[in-house]
Amino acid sequence: MSRTHAEIVNQLQARWPEHRVAPSQARVQALCDLLGSPERSCPVILVAGTNGKGSTATMIDSLLRALGLRVGRYSSPHLVDITERISIDGEPITTERFDELVETIEPLVALVDDQLIDGVAMTFFEVMTALAYAAFADAPVDVAVVEVGLGGRWDATNIVEAQVAVVCPIDLDHTHLLGSTVAEIAAEKAGIIKAGSKAVLAAQQPDAARVLLAQCAEVGAEVLREGLEFGLISRAPAVGGQVLRLETAEGPLGDLVLPLFGAHMAQNAALAVAAAEAFLGGKPLPADVIAEGLEQVRAPARLEVVRRSPTVVLDTCHNPHGARATIDGLVEAFDFHPLVCVVAMMADKDVDGVLSILAEAASTLVCTSIASTDRALPAEALGERAAGIVGVDRVRIAPTMAEAIDEAVRLADEAGPGAGVLIAGSVYAAGEARALLVHESPAASDRFDLVDLGEWAVGEADES
Structure with a gap:
C-alpha cells in the first residue's frame, strides 16, 4: 500500500531528531557513497553562523539565479512543509518529487541503519541532507547553496569541499552542544573553511574573528572580510524594505532595492553579494544582476x-x-x-x-x-x-x-x-x-512600492 506524504514525513521525523546531535559524518558519508557521491555533482557554497544563515543563503540563491544559473538550496528547519528545505530554481520541490526521492533512497538508508555506525542509526537531518544532495545531482543544478545545520565541523552538510565558505555573525546559541564561549562556537563553525575554499566572513566579535582568521591561515584559504574587502556603505529605509549602497568587487554600487526590513538584512545582502562574487572567482557580478537578484528576494517569517x-x-x-x-x-x-x-x-x-x-x-x-x-x-x-x-x-x-x-x-x-x-x-x-x-505561496507575499525616505551611513549592526 502506498503511503501518503504525511506518513512519509512522519516516518522520517521519527528518526533521531535534529536537536539531538550525534557528532559524526560517517553515516551520511556512507549513504552518499551508496548513492554515487551526489555531493560531488556540483560546486557547493556552505553557509554557517549563529544568525542570518537562512536569509543569506536565500539571497545568494536569488543572485546566482539572476545570473542565469540553476541553483539548488538546502535549508533548515522548515516553516510549514518539509519540502521547503530543498529548493531548485527558487521553488521547493513538489511533494510528489520529495516522496519519490525518499522511496528511492530508503533501501540504502536501511543498509546504513543496519551498520549502526558509532552506535546510531541515521538521524533525520542526515537523511534529509543526503536527500538534498541527491535531488541536486538529479536535477542537475549548476551550484548548491547549503545552509549548515548546527555548528559546522562535524555537521552532515560539511562532507563536501565547499568552493565558498560563508560565515554569518557568531554569537552564543546551542551552548550545550557547541561550547560556552563565542570562541569555542567559532571553532566549530570554522570547520567549513578548508584548503582551496574562499572564506567570506561577516563582521564578527573579536574572539570569533581571531578563530576564523586562524583557520583561514592554517588551511591557506583566501579570505574576504566585511568592512575591508566588501560591506554595506549606507542604507535608506523605504516602504516595504530599504535601498542599499554596497561595496562590491567592482566598487560602490547604489540604488539597490531590498524588499526586507532591518539593518541586519542589509548586511546579509552585502555578505550574499560577496559570496556570489567569490563563487565567480572574484569576478564582479553585473550591476543589473545584483539589482535583480536582491529585488526578487523573498524571506518568509523574517519581519x-x-x-x-x-x-x-x-x-x-x-x-x-x-x-x-x-x-x-x-x-x-x-x-x-x-x-x-x-x-x-x-x-x-x-x-x-x-x-x-x-x-x-x-x-x-x-x-x-x-x-x-x-x-x-x-x-x-x-x-x-x-x-x-x-x-x-x-x-x-x-x-x-x-x-x-x-x-x-x-x-x-x-x-x-x-x-x-x-x-x-x-x-x-x-x-x-x-x-x-498565510494561505498562499511565500512568493505571493505582500509587495509594496518602495519610497525613498532619505539615506544615512550605517555602522556595524546585529544580525537576525
Whole structure:
C-alpha cells in the first residue's frame, strides 16, 4: 500500500531528531557513497553562523539565479512543509518529487541503519541532507547553496569541499552542544573553511574573528572580510524594505532595492553579494544582476507582514542576538504604538534574554506554546518567566498559537490604528503562525512600492 506524504514525513521525523546531535559524518558519508557521491555533482557554497544563515543563503540563491544559473538550496528547519528545505530554481520541490526521492533512497538508508555506525542509526537531518544532495545531482543544478545545520565541523552538510565558505555573525546559541564561549562556537563553525575554499566572513566579535582568521591561515584559504574587502556603505529605509549602497568587487554600487526590513538584512545582502562574487572567482557580478537578484528576494517569517488591520509581523528570532536585530528592525520600519508581542520559545533557549529584549518594545507579551514539539516551554511556564521580567499586568497566557493570535489582535484593535502585533521567539512558532495566517505561496507575499525616505551611513549592526 502506498503511503501518503504525511506518513512519509512522519516516518522520517521519527528518526533521531535534529536537536539531538550525534557528532559524526560517517553515516551520511556512507549513504552518499551508496548513492554515487551526489555531493560531488556540483560546486557547493556552505553557509554557517549563529544568525542570518537562512536569509543569506536565500539571497545568494536569488543572485546566482539572476545570473542565469540553476541553483539548488538546502535549508533548515522548515516553516510549514518539509519540502521547503530543498529548493531548485527558487521553488521547493513538489511533494510528489520529495516522496519519490525518499522511496528511492530508503533501501540504502536501511543498509546504513543496519551498520549502526558509532552506535546510531541515521538521524533525520542526515537523511534529509543526503536527500538534498541527491535531488541536486538529479536535477542537475549548476551550484548548491547549503545552509549548515548546527555548528559546522562535524555537521552532515560539511562532507563536501565547499568552493565558498560563508560565515554569518557568531554569537552564543546551542551552548550545550557547541561550547560556552563565542570562541569555542567559532571553532566549530570554522570547520567549513578548508584548503582551496574562499572564506567570506561577516563582521564578527573579536574572539570569533581571531578563530576564523586562524583557520583561514592554517588551511591557506583566501579570505574576504566585511568592512575591508566588501560591506554595506549606507542604507535608506523605504516602504516595504530599504535601498542599499554596497561595496562590491567592482566598487560602490547604489540604488539597490531590498524588499526586507532591518539593518541586519542589509548586511546579509552585502555578505550574499560577496559570496556570489567569490563563487565567480572574484569576478564582479553585473550591476543589473545584483539589482535583480536582491529585488526578487523573498524571506518568509523574517519581519514578514502576514496580516493588515491590525498589522501582524512574523519573525523567527530565537536568541538575544537575533531578538535585538528584530526589535531594531521592527521599530525602524513600523513604529507600532503600542506593540503586542506573541511569543513562544524552546525550553533550551535563553528565554529570559529574549523576553527582556522583546519587552523593551512590547506593551504586552502574549505567551503561548508550540504544538508541534515537546521541546517548547508550556504557555504557563513561559508566562511565569515573562511575569518575573515585566510584571503580571503586562502578560497574557494563551494555550494555543491560534488563541494567542486572536488575543493579540483583539488587544491591538482595542488600542487603535497605531497598534501592531509581532509574533516571535522560535522558527517553529513562526511556522505554526504562518500556517494559520498565510494561505498562499511565500512568493505571493505582500509587495509594496518602495519610497525613498532619505539615506544615512550605517555602522556595524546585529544580525537576525
